Amino acid sequence: MSIEVTGPKILWEFSFFGLFDVTITETVLSSCVVMLILVIGSILLGRNLKKRPGKKQVLLEKVVTMLYNMVRDTMGAHNIRFAPYIGALFCSSLLGTLISMTGFFRSATADISTTIVWALITSVLVWFYSIKNQGFFGWLKGFTEPIVVMTPMNIVSEVAQPVSMAFRHFGNVAGGSVLTMLIYNALAGLSAMVFGWIPNAIISAIPILQVGIPAILSLYFDLFSGFIQALVFSMLTMVYVGAACPPPAEKSGESNS
């Protein structure tokens, strides 16, 4: 028995009119499914809102209020307009991780290509708002603080920020799935070792230990870890972007990015 730790399967590979090669992986499929679920779910949930809400709407309002409160507490009331993006990011991340629990799809977040894009969006937001608030040279000057010799470090930390965010999320989810797979296979071996003495060839071949244990582990590695990572990623985005958008002493609120 050999276990191969691999990335997403390549579903479709074609040459775009001979100009460049296009490879569509499992991640793209998962990502699109998550997108469809969220789009359809949003439209369904957002319809027929009433002044006197039903149970479903109460729950929905509670969640939305929680999101807005979290954004306000973390980023400040002047940055409340980022709440929809944080919500979308959180939902995409959470569902992108949890979708592997269906058994048909690979976690979209178990691919560094996904998480690096999200992390880069955060960085681009930070850079955009830093330049907007401090001016281009003010932003550059920020790298020389507190003293000029710190400049290389500051640049490294600026680059490390999205990389670390991306790898944290990717590593947790992908690592979780790898661990689950390893344990799953190990349990098969253990099962064969423990029950292999049974003479009946069919019974001894059933990996009994694989039945409940991976589900419990999956509860931690997929559900809990997925939730925590989505929260951490959203929280870091809020903190970084919030730091780039200080309270409106000199800046004015504008439409969303």
Place this chain on the structure above:
Amino acid sequence: MIFLAKTEPFISLNIWTAIFTLVNLLIVFFIMKKYLFKPVKKMIDDRQQEIDDQYADADRSRKEAAALKEQYETRLAEANAESDEILKAAYRKSQLRDEEMLKEAQEKASQTLRRATEQVALEKKRAMNEIKDEVSDMAVDIAAAVLARDIKAEEHKQLIDSFIDNFGESHD
């Protein structure tokens, strides 16, 4: 869709995955914002606004009611004071009138008494004069009668004087 057996390395950057991820996130963001977050937030805010308005209305009504109550109470107290005042004034007035009437009556009574006394004195004087006249007439008559008996002139005069003196003494 053709399922190929090929897989990507565990850590690999695929620009197409990145593009799809970016597009999907943007779609999710815009759709969620337009169809979920904004309507829900608006609904929550509207309801909050409505509740605030209703509370403000209730507060205002309560304040108005309190003001009215105070006004009524003040007016009631004023009315009470006024009625008291009126009552007191009427009482004082009636008392004053009583006293006046009493004084008037007393005055009248005393006047009547005085007049009666004066009249009595006048009557007495008149009666006295009448009596005096009569007495003097009688004296003349008596004198005439006595003269008829021929009395000395000296005796005569003495007699009249003593008579008048005696009369006056006994009647004055």
